[in-house]
Amino acid sequence: MVVEKPDILGQAGWMYADLFLALMVIFLATISFVPKVPQPLLSSISPHQTHSDQLSRFTLSKVYPSFDIAGIREDILKFDVTNGLPQETPISSVQIVGGYNSTQETPDQGAMRALIFGMRLKSADPVHFSSIGASLDSSPQLTPNQVQLNLTFGG
Numbered sequence: 001m002v003v004e005k006p007d008i009l010g011q012a013g014w015m016y017a018d019l020f021l022a023l024m025v026i027f028l029a030t031i032s033f034v035p036k037v038p039q040p041l042l043s044s045i046s047p048h049q050t051h052s053d054q055l056s057r058f059t060l061s062k063v064y065p066s067f068d069i070a071g072i073r074e075d076i077l078k079f080d081v082t083n084g085l086p087q088e089t090p091i092s093s094v095q096i097v098g099g100y101n102s103t104q105e106t107p108d109q110g111a112m113r114a115l116i117f118g119m120r121l122k123s124a125d126p127v128h129f130s131s132i133g134a135s136l137d138s139s140p141q142l143t144p145n146q147v148q149l150n151l152t153f154g155g
Contacts, residue, residue, distance in 0.1 A: 058083065061149070064148075066145065067117060067120050072125075080153075083153075092132075092152050093152040094121075094135070095135045096114040096117055096134050096135075097138065098115075099147065100142075108138070111138045114136040
């Protein structure tokens, strides 16, 4: 009488499928959380001040007619001093809005101007802007040569 050993190769496929499923569950669980606003920022809001008011206090919004890295750096420095922020306060988010002429152009052309501005910004100042993703937008309220840069400061 010959005793057959169980074939473990048939089980290997199921083991791989279970491992893949477990990794997908872990991945989906880790990306589904929304980041919270730091507690010191929330505790400093007065009863008459909304959360968005507090956050907008640390947002620099400026329209530039052309790319000028020296002007941008100067504006950031002035903003830090005016708002009492330490000079090394990190930029937590960047929004770049490109202008376009709504009678002759599409919004995509404004977004393309914003993209080009963002690429030039990252290459001109990689210390501040290389690790931050930027959201791009377009607006017919800006002229085609203008780009609005919105920088939010804080951790």
